[in-house]
Amino acid sequence: xxxxxxxxxxxxxxxxxxxxxxxxxxxxxxxxxxxxxxxxxxxxxxxxxxxxxxxxxxxxxxxxxxxxxxxxxxxxxxxxxxxxxxxxxxxxxxxxxxxxxxxxxxxxxxxxxxxxxxxxxxxxxxxxxxxxxxxxxxxxxxxxxxxxxxxxxxxxxxxxxxxxxxxxxxxxxxxxxxxxxxxxxxxxxxxxxxxxxxxxxxxxxxxxxxxxxxxxxxxxxxxxxxxxxxxxxxxxxxxxxxxxxxxxxxxxxxxxxxxxxxxxxxxxxxxxxxxxxxxxxxxxxxxxxxxxxxx
Numbered sequence: 001x002x003x004x005x006x007x008x009x010x011x012x013x014x015x016x017x018x019x020x021x022x023x024x025x026x027x028x029x030x031x032x033x034x035x036x037x038x039x040x041x042x043x044x045x046x047x048x049x050x051x052x053x054x055x056x057x058x059x060x061x062x063x064x065x066x067x068x069x070x071x072x073x074x075x076x077x078x079x080x081x082x083x084x085x086x087x088x089x090x091x092x093x094x095x096x097x098x099x100x101x102x103x104x105x106x107x108x109x110x111x112x113x114x115x116x117x118x119x120x121x122x123x124x125x126x127x128x129x130x131x132x133x134x135x136x137x138x139x140x141x142x143x144x145x146x147x148x149x150x151x152x153x154x155x156x157x158x159x160x161x162x163x164x165x166x167x168x169x170x171x172x173x174x175x176x177x178x179x180x181x182x183x184x185x186x187x188x189x190x191x192x193x194x195x196x197x198x199x200x201x202x203x204x205x206x207x208x209x210x211x212x213x214x215x216x217x218x219x220x221x222x223x224x225x226x227x228x229x230x231x232x233x234x235x236x237x238x239x240x241x242x243x244x245x246x247x248x249x250x251x252x253x254x255x256x257x258x259x260x261x262x263x264x265x266x267x268x269x270x271x272x273x274x275x276x277x278x279x280x281x282x283x284x285x286x287x288x289x290x291x292x293x294x295x
Contacts, residue, residue, distance in 0.1 A: 021252045021293075025218040027272050028163060029172045030206060031076070032199055033069060033130055034179025036187060036228020037061070037243040043196045047204030048247070051223065055249025056292035058259040063227045064266070066090070067234055067241040069179070072226035072265055074136045077110045077172065079269035079284035084108070090235060093135040101283045105138035109281040111269045115170055116141040118278050122169035125162045129155045129176035143168065152177050156202050163206070164213040170272065175202060179229075187229040187240075220250030220275055224268060248292050261291050 037059040040048070051057075063072045064081045068090035071082050082088045085108035086095025099108040107113075115122055116138075125144035126137055129152050139145050144162055148154040152175045159173040181195040203223065210219050225244040227234045234241045246263050248271075270286030273279075280286070 021275060021277075023218060023251050024220050024275055025169070026163075026167060026210075026215055027170050027220050027222070027275055028206070028210065029076075029170070029222045029224070029268065029272065030203060031073065031172070031174045032178065032223070032225050033174065033176050034182045034187075034227060034229055034234065035196075035199065035225035035245065036240060037225075037245045038228055038240050039178075039188065039193065039196060040245055043193055043200075045196055045200035045203075047200045047207065048223070051203070051207070051221070051247055051249050053256050055221075055247060055253045055255065056257040056259055057245065057247040058263055059243065059245050061224065061244050061246035061263040061265065061267075063242050063244055064264065065237065065242070067227040067236060069130065069226050070132050070136060073133060073174070074108075075266045076224065076226070076268045077112070077136065078108050079111070079266050079273070079280060079286040080108070081264075081266060081285060084283055084285065087136065091132055093132075101281070103138060103141075105140050107136075107138050109283065110136075110138055110141075111170065111272055112141045113138050114273055114278050114281065115276065119169065119276070123166055125166060125168040125171045126174075127155050127158045127162060127171070128174035130174060130179075133174050150176055150180070152198075152202065156205060159206055160209040163215075164209050167213070167215065169276065173206065175199065182229045182234070183232050186232050187234075217251060220248065220253065222268060222272070223247040224265065226265070246289075248289070252293050254292060254294050257292065259289065259291050261289070263289055 070092040074087040086097040086099045103113045127146045178195040185191040266286040274288040
């Protein structure tokens, strides 16, 4: 009898969670370049910390190696690590190792081609400040591709306009800070933390725009980064460089939950695909962060 009761209870919880996830019509992934998780406790970031309280989070997610930009943005969007997709360096413009598989767009399958193939009518968007992102995305599979040439404020304006007017199923917004400050002045410096205040303001404005557009109850927001840093650099094997934040909030997400299970950056694409009810490519290695969802 007890076994049947537990089975029934789990079934009810599963149905409830599925109902909540079915309400999701939009996923927004916000990536802040060079935002080391080590900085969050000391940073003055009320919007980010409010999101952490309203959703689930960890400051111990990890990048792939090397802990630098192109290889990690590729991994985040492509659901697999560098030995699979082939991008292995900070500024990779094409795979240094041949990708194990390619889509009709000529690149390793990313969340964008997965959406295009399985939901061809769905709208997707990419807004990015660092030009290196342009080499990692299947542009022909994306409706709105907006580079902003290292201008984070322009990226913010474009993101708000795109999200609120086009209402894409999936939007990826990349900001180049605080990485620029980390390189020019240094990580863990007063200037770096001052830049994080601006980072926080941008996040707050994106979430406010989602709410003002009436999309809040239909949108899951994920915030993450590609790597941290030491002094003026990154790419090494220290936790300060490797540990990244991973925050998720929205319908169906547990509130105020600290995630305990292991998360690596390519789990992001797998989780987005699961939220959207998509099948993932065989070559992906990411795992769904189910711990973040209500049970």
